[in-house]
Amino acid sequence: MNNFGGLLxxxxxxxxxxPRTFISFIxxxxxVLALQYGFYHDGKEIMKFFTQSLEEDFSINGNMLTSNFIxxxxxxxxxxxxxxxxxxxxxxxxxxxxxxxxxxxLLLRPQTRTQIYFAKWIISMFYTxxxxxxxxxxxxxxxxxxxxxxxxxxxxxxxxHITRAADCNFKFLEAFGIAFLALGLITSFAMMLSAFAExxxxxxxxxxxxxxIFTVIGTFELPVFExxxxxxxxxxxxxxxxxxxxxxxxxxxITSCMVMFxxxxxxxxxxxxxxxxxxxxx
Amino acid sequence: MAIVIQLENVSKxxxxxxxxxxxxxxxxxxxxxxxxxxxxxxxxxxxxxxxGLLTPSAGDxxxxxxxxxxxxxxxxxxxxxxxxxxxxxNYLNAMDNLKIFSRMHGISTSKYDYKNxxxxxxxxxxxxxxxxxxxxxxxxxxxLAQALLHNPSIIILDEPNTGLDPQGIIxxxxxxxxxxxxxxxxxxxxxxxxxxxxxxxxxxxxIHNGKTIAQGKISALLDKENIFVxxxxxxxxxxxxxxxxxxxxxxxxxxxxxxxxxxxxxxxDVPQLTKWxxxxxxAIYNIAKMRSLEKxxxxxxxx
Numbered sequence: 001m002n003n004f005g006g007l008l009x010x011x012x013x014x015x016x017x018x019p020r021t022f023i024s025f026i027x028x029x030x031x032v033l034a035l036q037y038g039f040y041h042d043g044k045e046i047m048k049f050f051t052q053s054l055e056e057d058f059s060i061n062g063n064m065l066t067s068n069f070i071x072x073x074x075x076x077x078x079x080x081x082x083x084x085x086x087x088x089x090x091x092x093x094x095x096x097x098x099x100x101x102x103x104x105x106l107l108l109r110p111q112t113r114t115q116i117y118f119a120k121w122i123i124s125m126f127y128t129x130x131x132x133x134x135x136x137x138x139x140x141x142x143x144x145x146x147x148x149x150x151x152x153x154x155x156x157x158x159x160x161h162i163t164r165a166a167d168c169n170f171k172f173l174e175a176f177g178i179a180f181l182a183l184g185l186i187t188s189f190a191m192m193l194s195a196f197a198e199x200x201x202x203x204x205x206x207x208x209x210x211x212x213i214f215t216v217i218g219t220f221e222l223p224v225f226e227x228x229x230x231x232x233x234x235x236x237x238x239x240x241x242x243x244x245x246x247x248x249x250x251x252x253x254i255t256s257c258m259v260m261f262x263x264x265x266x267x268x269x270x271x272x273x274x275x276x277x278x279x280x281x282x
Numbered sequence: 283m284a285i286v287i288q289l290e291n292v293s294k295x296x297x298x299x300x301x302x303x304x305x306x307x308x309x310x311x312x313x314x315x316x317x318x319x320x321x322x323x324x325x326x327x328x329x330x331x332x333x334g335l336l337t338p339s340a341g342d343x344x345x346x347x348x349x350x351x352x353x354x355x356x357x358x359x360x361x362x363x364x365x366x367x368x369x370x371x372n373y374l375n376a377m378d379n380l381k382i383f384s385r386m387h388g389i390s391t392s393k394y395d396y397k398n399x400x401x402x403x404x405x406x407x408x409x410x411x412x413x414x415x416x417x418x419x420x421x422x423x424x425x426l427a428q429a430l431l432h433n434p435s436i437i438i439l440d441e442p443n444t445g446l447d448p449q450g451i452i453x454x455x456x457x458x459x460x461x462x463x464x465x466x467x468x469x470x471x472x473x474x475x476x477x478x479x480x481x482x483x484x485x486x487x488x489i490h491n492g493k494t495i496a497q498g499k500i501s502a503l504l505d506k507e508n509i510f511v512x513x514x515x516x517x518x519x520x521x522x523x524x525x526x527x528x529x530x531x532x533x534x535x536x537x538x539x540x541x542x543x544x545x546x547x548x549x550x551d552v553p554q555l556t557k558w559x560x561x562x563x564x565a566i567y568n569i570a571k572m573r574s575l576e577k578x579x580x581x582x583x584x585x
Contacts, residue, residue, distance in 0.1 A: 101369025
């Protein structure tokens with residue numbers, strides 16, 4: 001490839017010297033620390049409210065408010081917010097340059113548009129990975145300092161599942177792997193939209209609207225929308241939760257991962273095709 | 283002279299609008315070309331087609347005898363340009379911006395090279411400043427620096443004077459002439475400032491409604507045309523009386539309130555008319571040719 005390494009270095013510098021890039025890290029830190037503080041302060045009251053119905057059938061001994069439980073809750077809460085944070089960079093990576101005009105100068109170089117698109121995608125995925133690692137450090141590591149270690153008790157539609165504390169770390173590692181695939185899908189989707197747009201706001205709005213609409217439709221158990229669920233990528237993005245079921249529905253998880261991977265390839269290909277054909281009029 | 287840029291029957295259609303219509307043009311190596319046309323004539327679209335930013339709807343573009351679309355990577359190593367306004371990564375400093383473009387060309391630019399380049403464009407000492415703080419003129423200078431960074435043999439400059447102060451315009455003119463005369467670079471210069479083009483360029487391409495309407499050496503194109511010449515003379519009334527009896531009277535196009543009479547005559551007529559005034563003992567204080575390129579431009583574009 002024609003000096004592809006230089007292209008990657010450039011994209012890295014451009015992304016990580018831009019102040020906007022760090023908004024996501026700051027927002028995520030505030031969000032997670034606020035949740036942890038909230039649960040540290042009022043967690044017992046909240047847990048009492050949630051376990052009222054459980055206590056009618058079960059005798060619960062010990063502390064449910066463990067570091068593993070908090071990590072699980074944080075991951076649940078952030079499923080809608082994380083795509084927004086990811087999109088701040090990937091939705092801007094091409095359209096932002098189109099808006100400022102620097103895309104014009106970028107495309108006057110010997111590199112092919114495919115190389116440029118690929119380099120931008122790699123850096124966007126790298127950013128997504130860093131954001132996820134930061135979430136992991138905040139949610140998993142910091143929680144271990146604040147809350148006691150213990151089993152994870154999680155409620156599912158078919159009942160309550162308990163994951164032993166010793167198994168939690170590995171399951172969270174797997175969960176973060178699946179979350180990376182899910183956010184990689186969002187990254188590729190946002191970047192595809194970024195290739196079409198001439199400003200950075202449109203891709204962010206479209207991604208967020210899609211995630212919200214799909215999530216809302218997926219959340220309500222309405223039979224009329226049931227047939228749509230397998231086709232909405234948000235259905236597959238939350239499959240990491242199934243890792244905490246007993247037994248683990250491995251085939252469903254693998255299918256969802258493959259669907260997400262297929263989405264990544266599809267979004268990447270459409271974005272690349274359009275970027276290669278695009279007339280640069282900015 | 284070898285042809286370094288060649289457009290053959292190139293068209294570009296946006297929806298129902300034809301921006302460039304079956305355009306043909308040639309740029310010879312080592313020349314400075316003025317690229318002219320009124321607003322909306324298709325100049326910017328043509329430049330973007332030459333630079334591969336737009337894909338032609340029809341026709342072929344060859345740069346240095348290579349087909350642009352199939353050899354784009356190789357061709358772009360030979361072209362440096364400022365297209366429209368210079369836009370950079372505003373949150374980075376000038377040096378970081380130049381390093382980004384240097385990396386993309388796969389060249390290792392030494393500190394000495396950067397210093398030379400920055401001195402050449404008048405930005406030495408300001409290279410660590412964030413580009414966001416630059417004036418438009420400074421951005422133009424940085425634009426020129428990125429265009430020259432990889433030592434291209436073809437330089438395309440789209441309105442490079444925009445935002446420059448008079449000193450900057452003079453320096454840019456000198457830089458362009460130096461690049462052409464000392465380094466042998468081919469320069470395609472688009473500008474609305476016709477006297478600037480007339481001072482720098484030897485050849486020109488004039489386009490209108492997406493078509494080439496004139497192309498060649500400026501002197502050859504203008505010599506075919508009648509020119510407007512202002513004669514500043516003594517005793518205008520007496521001169522007009524005598525002119526009425528001569529063939530020159532019908533060629534008068536304007537008479538001002540002071541001492542100037544304007545004629546629309548051929549280039550060869552200027553010495554004859556001068557001799558006529560001298561023979562009639564009419565003192566001449568000044569002979570000034572009107573901007574001939576300007577007149578030529580207005581005539582061909584019907585503005």
